[in-house]
Amino acid sequence: MSVAVTPVGTTYVPLLEAELLRWVGSGDSLLELACLDALFPPGKLLRPLLCVESAKAVGGTADQVLAFAAGIECLHVASLIHDDIIDQDPVRRGRASTAEQYGLAEALVAGDGLSMAGIAALLSSGADERVLHAARVTIEALRRMCHGLMRETEIRGDLNCGVSTVLNVMQAKTAALTGAACQAGAILAGASPQQHQALRRYGEQLGMAFQIRDDLLPYTAEDHITGKTATSDVANLQPTLPALLAYETADEADRNRLTTVFRGGTDPVAAHRDTFAVLTRTGALTKAARMAASCAERARAELTGLPDSTQLARLVTSAADRRR
Template sequence: MTMVFNGDHCGSAVSGIIAECQQTIRPALRVAVDSLPVSVRRVVGYHFGWEDAQGRSAPTAEGGKMVRPALTLLSARAVGGQASDVVLAAVAVQLVHEFTLLHDDIMDDDRLRRHRPAAWVVFGVPAALLAGDALWALALHLMSESKRHPTDGRDIGILISALHRLTAGQAADIDLSQRNRVSASEWQEMAADKTGALMGAACALGALSSGGSSAQIRYLQQVGEHLGVAFQCVDDLLGIWADPNVTGKPVGNDVVRRKRTLPVVAALLSGTTAGEELERLYRLNRTLTPHEAVRATELIEDAGGRSWVRQQAKDHTQQAIQCLHKTGLLPEVVTALSELANTLTGRPR
């Protein structure tokens, strides 16, 4: 299937871009998941939203938006390629992303995912961990089987590098959450690895698999990495201020657990009275009470944490868009990618 993006399409409906990407990728994603052992497939099917806890079809729950595969397909189009060039790469990217979600929910003690109990709550921690492990292994297997456009192993190298970086980023996230002092630069480095690496890989794989030049691959990877940092900024905002009915995830856990997400880091470094009071709360050697969590949320905003992070998200989005204009990409797809970038980092706060 060839994805077509004309000017009207790009300017009017990012949701149309996502929907078309989903239509292209989902069948191949289901085929890949069906190759897993039955016991693992049951957990994965539930996690993706395809089945309920008893293994019955749940056709109205189709999982996430598959933003990263959309970046892969759009990057392929940006260098003159087609969706058929990059389906397996896009599926692999989504499998790696879902692996991180399965493990993140356990590490963050998040009991909800996409408006339902998280997989580890339903099937237990061991089963959810194994399901996550199976997904990244399957992703590498798919990449090793992709022979349509030989890339001298660079595609697998890109994905392995992303896996290495996102693991390092997750480890840094755990470390930073347990420390009393965290700098903004440390947070940015963590976000670049934890979230930016896979988004960058998604873009790079699209360009590489479609015959993009070295410069195009490099700049598109930078697009994804900047977008990933912006995405993580917004995710940190959503973790404190979002409506759980919109996100399908618990809101406020980060504050209750005194996790140093970017709005908190910014507030603690603000030198304000509100920041000083927040630091006293965050030095308590326990989870916060509901009243304390409400007060902490107020202090984060009063200290400027919320507004500063919003600006960071805007800045990284603009840097992503600037990278799109640095080398010869198809103009109509540059417009689509710019629209997608602005939409992703302007999610409800």
């Protein structure tokens, strides 16, 4: 399934890094230091690259959206900093999470500060009415992200919350912002409503594919590749898509195994091993992988009719085939 491709957007990575530095500062204060440590070395830069490539796909230039794209990355990383406080995750991107390295209070403030730096970047450039439109779309996505995060705290440990609930949480937590990144890039580049709405749907489907693969990573990748702790979801009793798909079809013995794990108190390593076994037996991993592939297919379908969508098509492939 894996396709050998040069990473998309390699040209823009150094430009995006320079923008990030411009908005976050050079590390003269504890706040700047904590933000820089969270931002660098950067992750996949998926959201800003989606923003840049969406602008280009409708005939715009990277220059028109670089600051905005960097702002979206700041807002995304700010949400990760807060996420790691909530999940008490000590590791992010293969290094200590901000909360682990700087402390809870400091991580909380760093997330807030990085979020505001991101918004300053969003509002910084381009024609007034386009910037406002693109910023409104992005802020709305961030509001949905918060709704998703809150919903997630409510379903913790609840294996009966249903597959559709978990899909809604993914939509709110991940797909809303990937969709907004694409739509905003297109708006800033002067796209027609049809174009920027198609790109929003493209980004949302890509985000769903990405997130479903993300839920599968603890069962398909090594920790040193993802930079995360494979047992984190299970340790946090967070019902993921594969777990719920398995629960739906599992026999009584396997249901009981999952129930025990999600009641908490089990050793995380044993819990992860037991869950993995049930997920394999029930075919849940395969089913989830197929759902990711369908989302990727729907994302590609949205690209028909755009002037130049080669790079966006490649981004779908890398998001849906991710190994980290």
